[in-house]
Amino acid sequence: MSKRGWIIYNGNLYTKKFAEQIKWLRKTAETFDFEIDVIANNQLLVAMEEGCARILTEKQKPDFVFFWDKDLFLARQLEEQGVRLFNPAKAIEICDDKALTYLQLANHGIRMPKTIIAPKVFVSLEDDSHLGQVIEILSFPMVIKETFGSFGEQVYLIKNEQQLRQKAKELQHKPHLFQEYIASSYGRDVRLNVVGDRVVAAMLRKSDQDFRANVTAGGKMYRYQPTEEEEKLAVRCSQIVGADFAGVDLLFGENDEPILCEINSNAHFKNIYDCTGVDITKDMMAFIKETITE
The missing domain is CATH 3.40.50.20 (Rossmann fold)
Structure with a gap:
C-alpha cells in the first residue's frame, strides 16, 4: 500500500x-x-x-x-x-536561528568561528558597553550576523569600532551575534548536502567581489569533491542538530581545515543540481521511504 x-x-x-x-x-x-x-x-x-x-x-x-x-x-x-x-520541528528551529545552531554544536568538539551572542534588547540599545568585550575577543575585522536570515543576507563585515557601534545601534532589538572573521575563507565556502548519515552532493562557491560566497551575493558554483574530514564534519553537525536533511556550509581555515559556518534545514536543491547534476530530491525521498517503512 x-x-x-x-x-x-x-x-x-x-x-x-x-x-x-x-x-x-x-x-x-x-x-x-x-x-x-x-x-x-x-x-x-x-x-x-x-x-x-x-x-x-x-x-x-x-x-x-x-x-x-x-x-x-x-x-x-x-x-x-x-x-x-x-525535518523535525526541533531541527528546523535550531537551524533557523544561528545563535541556537552554535549553542547546539558547542561542547561537541566542532570547529567553529569564535562567536558572541548579542544580549537581548527589548526596545532600544541604551547601553552598548558589551561591545568592549566583543572588540577585545574578536578584534577587527569581524562579522555581525542577524540570527534569522537566508541567502547570505543579514550578514555584515565590520572593519572598525565606528561601524560596529553603528550596526549594533541599527540592529538594536533584532537578535544578532558577533563572529570571528575567517580571512582564509574570504569569498569561498563549501556547501555539502547531507541526507541521513551521508553526503550526497557538494559544491564550492566562490566570489571575487564579496566576502560572502553565496550565489545570491554574486558567488559562482563549482563542482567539488569533499575531503573525508569535511564529509565527517558535515554529517556530524547535521546529526547533532537532529536533521534528516541539511545543507551544511563549511569555511576554509588557514590550512584549509574545515570550519563550520552554518546549517540549513530547508536547503534549496536547484543550485546544487545545476552545478553537479545530482538530484538530491531522489536521495531525500528514498530516505523517507526507508524510514517510514522500517
Missing part, C-alpha cells in the same frame, strides 16, 4: 523559484509511489478550542510530511498529532 504524504510550503513565499522546486519535489515523490498533497502552511491553521489544540483541516492525517517551511507552531502541532516530519 502506498504511503500518503504532504509537502508543506509557505503560502506567502510562493515565488516562481519556490513553485518550481515544489513541483520538482512532488514529481520525485510520486516516482516513489507516494500519494502526495502539496499544501500551504496558511491552509493548515493551528487553533485552540475547548482547551485542545488542533489543525483546522478536513484532510486525512498523512503518514509523513516533507516540511519545507519554518512555521514552527504548525510543525509542532503535526508532531503532537503523531505525524513524522522531515
